Amino acid sequence: MNGAQALLKTLADSEIDTCFANPGTSEMQLVSAIGETPGVRAVLCLFEGVVTGAADGYARMADRPALTLLHLGSGLSNGLANLHNARRAGSAVVNVVGDHATYHLQYDAPLTSDLPGLAAWTSSWSQVAASADExxxxxxxxxxxxxxxNGAIATLIAxxxxxxxxxxxxxxxxxxxxxxxxxxxxxxxxxxxxxxxRPRAFFLGGRALREDCLNTLGRIAAVTGARLICQTFPARLQRGAGRVAVxxxxxxAEQATASLGGLEQLILVGCxxxxxxxxxxxxxxxxxxxxxxxxxxxSANEDIAAALASVAQGxxxxxxxxVRDAHVPDLPGDVPLNAEAIGNAIAALLPENAIIVDEGVTGGLAVYLLTEGAAPHDWLTxxxxxxxxxxxxxxxxxIARPAQKVIALQADGSAMYTVQALWSMVREQTDVTVVLLNNRSYAILAIELDRVGAGADNDKTxxxxxxxxxxxxxxxIAAGxxxxxxxxxTGSEFAQQFRDAMATAGPCLIEAMV
Amino acid sequence: MNGAQALLKTLADSEIDTCFANPGTSEMQLVSAIGETPGVRAVLCLFEGVVTGAADGYARMADRPALTLLHLGSGLSNGLANLHNARRAGSAVVNVVGDHATYHLQYDAPLTSDLPGLAAWTSSWSQVAASADExxxxxxxxxxxxxxxNGAIATLIAxxxxxxxxxxxxxxxxxxxxxxxxxxxxxxxxxxxxxxxRPRAFFLGGRALREDCLNTLGRIAAVTGARLICQTFPARLQRGAGRVAVxxxxxxAEQATASLGGLEQLILVGCxxxxxxxxxxxxxxxxxxxxxxxxxxxSANEDIAAALASVAQGxxxxxxxxVRDAHVPDLPGDVPLNAEAIGNAIAALLPENAIIVDEGVTGGLAVYLLTEGAAPHDWLTxxxxxxxxxxxxxxxxxIARPAQKVIALQADGSAMYTVQALWSMVREQTDVTVVLLNNRSYAILAIELDRVGAGADNDKTxxxxxxxxxxxxxxxIAAGxxxxxxxxxTGSEFAQQFRDAMATAGPCLIEAMV
Incomplete structure (x- = not known):
């Protein structure tokens, strides 16, 4: 068996079952080894930012490492931004990055670059194999x-x-x-x-935001009078009706400072x-x-559930x-579509155990607030x-959770960074409903431009x-x-289309004109 | 004036006239300064790989640095792959990358990363400003x-x-x-x-492939019996009817080795x-x-034109x-479309001084060969x-050459890495005709899989x-x-559509089903 086959067999034995890939010439033996290794699913993505972001999403929901296959320094560079997000999420990702043959590097061929230097940017572990045996x-x-x-980024240069x-x-x-x-x-x-x-709060991230930990935290809050506050951008928050509210x-910054004002004790759990x-x-x-x-x-890397149980016992x-009461809002009517109508429709129609992936940016917050009492679900940010x-x-x-409905709440500007993901959603027959919030602007930046007091506000700016x-x-774009x-x-158009999407398996996109 | 304004004024005074940008919150003062600095055109791109690739294309055609504006480490990381290409092209690019405020870095906020380390990956010069005065x-x-x-990548972290x-x-x-x-x-x-x-050849890259240098090289070849061979992937080759052929x-590798076989002397110019x-x-x-x-x-960084003139004089x-004779092939008829029909149609209909940007991969070579005697044009790879x-x-x-027709010869797989560029082509009213070669595969990889002798060739592979x-x-996708x-x-459909595109100003896409 060659080095690629030995590697893939080892990875499969190590409970790696999914490889998100965008390979090139230097990875052909690895592609072939994936092809012949049972138990490792191969998911082609059209751009490396999709590869690494999908690995992050998989790891958040499977609680197990995802594998990526990337092509040299250029492939890794295209995947770095979502590896950065994965690192912040505490997701377990194993990157296998092909490189030129060891003896070829001396020639500085066009694709040659400082690959180990690039790998160090987001990886907590990175190594270059020196032989097939390694x-x-x-x-x-x-x-x-x-x-x-909790999970980390590891990069093997092959x-x-x-x-x-x-x-x-x-x-x-x-x-x-x-x-x-x-x-x-x-x-x-x-x-x-x-x-x-004392005025106190628990500040929560990582595994502290799973249902079991939140239940323990809810019991602790009851006897300590503490507030439960989570990070602004949690990797995975289990919330909704019947769950402990945070x-x-x-x-x-000014709203966050106001929210924390008066606290005398802040207890950090997982962040x-x-x-x-x-x-x-x-x-x-x-x-x-x-x-x-x-x-x-x-800390995020310690056994949070056991620690919380011990504190609760003490x-x-x-x-x-x-726990949060269920709240099913009325469906929106024939009004111009806005974030509130979208939030109410989603809250009313959300199936049990859905997964909401929120990159709604300015449009996401209203939906978050309006779904507090919706059917229990996971919220990924x-x-x-x-x-x-x-x-x-x-x-x-x-891909990690095929039995659960996934809703991607997606702003237009940020959608365009990795819109290629739609194609893999179709190829893999995933059950994703994309709610595309089209407001025709980087609205957050227009707000920030005002907030930072930058001078010029003319047409060019x-x-x-x-x-x-x-x-x-x-x-x-989706059709393409x-x-x-x-x-x-309108609100009623959105509600009807979202209802249909929830009733039908398979990928679709609703373009919400807001 | 603030640091952003002083920087932009200095850049404008330094003959920087175009900024390709994808900004974020940390760049709001820079955005504002661009807005109020006359003479600096602002070009919004929807993804940083478009920003840096556009800067490369601008620099290749304008022979002058392009400016980019990028958002922290994540923005720079998304732009790295095309900065790598720009570095290999010898293009002059100045990146201004916003960063967190100096005092904010200690807090390791979510977007914090090792930005100087990332900048070092492709930049020959990179510095972090320590104050507004700097x-x-x-x-x-x-x-x-x-x-x-010849041109290099310089990155200022702001x-x-x-x-x-x-x-x-x-x-x-x-x-x-x-x-x-x-x-x-x-x-x-x-x-x-x-x-x-002696059997000898000149091996050519960089500025050696401009018309003036090629004329000198043609004269040198006539008296030395040398062949003129250019790099496989030149940044900008001036070719076509009336120009010296290379x-x-x-x-x-095996074909390249055969091509160079028997040479006893290889003279390097610009590569x-x-x-x-x-x-x-x-x-x-x-x-x-x-x-x-x-x-x-x-070398690529020396005065090639003067050196060649001196050698020719000696x-x-x-x-x-x-020089190459003009050759206008017949237009293709009502045959199923293939690379040959596309090449003949382009060769027959190409206007004078067009710019062909070739990322046609497996489909690009036939078009290259068939356009050898077409109207003089620039070929960028x-x-x-x-x-x-x-x-x-x-x-x-x-954007660098608004009076010249640009033809983007583009394979489907590679198009999907930076397809967001179509939007900026429309917004900026560029005169680009995209010839999208849709063969529904990474065809080059299927060839390479066979060539490397990788084992498994099953459905998953x-x-x-x-x-x-x-x-x-x-x-x-284009309509979107x-x-x-x-x-x-068919060949005739393509010829008709390409003729229309050449006759009409403004951006369009022809999807060539091959």
Whole structure:
């Protein structure tokens, strides 16, 4: 068996079952090895940003590493932005990046670049195979590294000759490791620190936002009087009717500061202390009030569920937690379409256990607020701020969870970064409904232009924030990529089209003209 | 004036007249400064790969640096692949990349990344501004660095507070520097080395492929018996009827080796010695015959035109060079469309001084060969092998040369990397005709899979090279991005549509079903 085959066998033995790929000439042996390795599904994506974003979405929903196959430095570079988002999400991703044969690098052929330097940008582990024999063992190491803590990015650079030369044998499979426990003494002290009546909040990210942890947090909140606040951009928040409610930290710095005002104790679970997304002239980047005590209960990479259970036990927090009541709003009527109508329709019609991937940007917040009492669902957001994450994450989430409906709530501007994802959604027969919010502008930037007090506001300035001239027609773009699509201009049109989408399996796009 | 305004004034004074941009919140002051700086055109692109590819195309045709505006590490990462191509093309590009405010970086906000590390990947010069006062001087340095030799990538990282704080004044403008001359003694020796009757060839890249240099080379070839061979992927080759003909080195290693077989002397002008694009099992990467003498006449960064003139004078090569005869083929008839029919139609109908941007991949070669005797034109190729270069380069070339027709010869697979360029072509009212070669596959990879002798050839393997299921409809995609489009299935349909396109100003797409 050659190096590529030994690597793929090792990866398959390590419970890798899906490879998102955009290969080139230097990966032909790897492509062939994927073709002949049972149990590894091959998903072709038309652009590497789709590959890496889909891997992120898969990892968020499967809680298991996804594999990517990328073509040299250029392929990896195209995938970096969504690897950045995946890193911020704590997603487990194993990249296999083909490279020139080891002896070919000296010639500086056109595609040659500093690939190890590029891999270091987002990867917590990266290695270059030096021989075919090294390929399987490094593959197992990569899987292991990707499973560290909550999940991480691991990148194996696979020179072409290491793929085509003979390799000794597959390596021992890398299986899931035990997540490190939080120190018991630390948790006992924390229980003491949570005594007394102080304005306090838990600030939540990572696994703390899963239903089981939120239930424990709900019990803890009941006895400590603490608020539960989640990161502005959680990787995966389980919410909706019957679940413990959390506040979401506002995006804009001044609103976030106001939200946290008066707190004397902030307990971090699964994330760092909140900071503003961007800096603004004359505004604070650090959002927590001066003098507020900040304590880490568990980091993102520790066993959050066990730590919370221990704290709850220490507090004798045994009562059932308060949960969100179901709220089914009326369907919107024959009114011009806006974010409120969209949110009400989605809230009313959402099936159980849907997955909502939110890259709605300015249009996303209203839908988020209006779906608080909708059927229980998972809410996935743009974790790293690199736009173009939404459609690929929806693709990957749908492949990880074929029995669950996926709704991609997608702004127009950011859709255009990785719109190629629509094609793979069709090819893979995923159950994704794309709600494309077409407002013909980078609306968030128009808001930010005003907020930062930048001087000139003339036609040339505004042209850089405007997506009209020409208007984009997302129904046509979707059709061009093989996806059925419809356009909604009123609340009732949207409700009807969304109802149809929820009742029908398979991919479709609703262009919501807002 | 603030740092952004001082920077933009300096850049405008330095003969920067076009900025390709995809900005975000951290660039709002820069956007505003562009808006109020006369003489700097702002071109919004929907994805950063379009931004950087357009800058490359602009620089190739304008022989002057283009400016880009990018959003933090994620924006730069999305633009890296086409910066890699631009670097290989020897294009002058100045990137201004916004970053978080200097004091904000410590908080590791979601978009924070190692931006200087990323900039180093393709830039020959990169600096981070530390204050608003530094912005204009560093801008001038960047322009200067981008003009080094043939052209280079220079990246200025501009933290948001350096843009919004007050700056003292614009810096002294950076104007074009003198290109270094080749040492006269070296050229005199070379004249001696060119004496005698040996199998020899000039291997040409960079500025050597412009009409004036080719004329000199034609005269030199006449007295030295040398062949003229150009790089497989030239940045800009001036060719067609009435121009000195050059052979193009074949892409596949075995064909390139055969082409160079028997040479005893290879004289390099504007490029390095040829090597194979990829390595293949059992094949040589080094293409020049063993024992062949290799001499550099001038590097890409030296004054090639003057060096060639000096050599021609030393050789007393005064006769007019042989040039290509005009050849106008018959238009294709009512036959199923293929690359030959497309090549003949383009050759017959090409207007004078057109610019052909070739990312036709497997479909491009026939068109190249069939247009050898077409009206004189510029041929621009994929210099760095990172696909997704064609449409953006066509956009930039059209903006640099509004009076010349641009034809983007574009394969389907690579079109999908940066298809967003169509929208900017429409918005900017460019005179680009996209000839979209739709063969529903990564055809080059199917060839390579056979060539590398990879084992498995099953449905799963082939699915990773196949672009059907679903078929893409590029007329619909173009319509979605505001561009008029038509589909050709026969030679006569293509000829009619291409004739119409040549007769009509403005952007359009012809989907050639091959």
């Amino acid at each position: 390929m399987p063992a490094l593959g197992a190491e990569a899987v292991c590294a990707s499973r560290a803590g 020179p072409a000759d290491c793929a085509w030369e003979q390799s000794s044998a597959p390596a021992t499979a890398a299986l899931a490791a035990v997540t490190p426990a939080v120190d018991a003494d630390h948790l006992n002290r924390l229980v003491q620190q949570l005594q007394g009546d 506040e979401r930290l506002p995006y804009f 760092a202390a909140p900071v503003s997304f961007f800096a603004y002239p004359g505004k604070e980047s650090w959002l927590t009030p001066q003098g507020c005590e900040i304590i880490t209960l568990a 507090l004798e927090a045994n009562s059932e937690p308060a 743009l974790t790293g701020g690199a736009i173009g994450q939404g459609l690929p994450v929806a693709l990957g989430a749908a 505004r042209s850089l924030l405007d997506l009209s001239r020409p208007d984009m027609d997302f129904c046509a 990529l093989g996806m059925r699509a419809s356009r909604a201009r | 912005m204009p001087a560093l801008g001038a340095e960047a322009v200067c660095a981008s003009r080094a030799g 933290p948001a507070d350096c843009a919004w704080e007050q700056s003292s004044a614009p810096a002294t403008a950076a104007l074009a520097a003198v290109t270094p001359a080749v040492d006269a003694d070296h050229l005199n020796r070379l004249v001696q080395q060119l004496q005698g009757d 052979e193009r080195l074949p892409y596949f 390095a010695a040829p090597v194979s694009f990829f390595a293949y099992p059992g094949k040589e990467s080094w293409l020049t015959p063993q024992g062949c003498e290799i001499i550099t006449l001038a 050789l007393e090569a005064n006769s007019e060079p042989a 994929l210099t760095g092998g990172a696909i997704g270069q064609g449409l953006p380069v066509a956009l930039g070339a059209a 082939r699915s990773l090279l196949d672009l059907s299921r679903p078929d893409m409809d590029f007329c619909a 991005l505001g561009m008029r489009a038509s589909r050709a299935r």
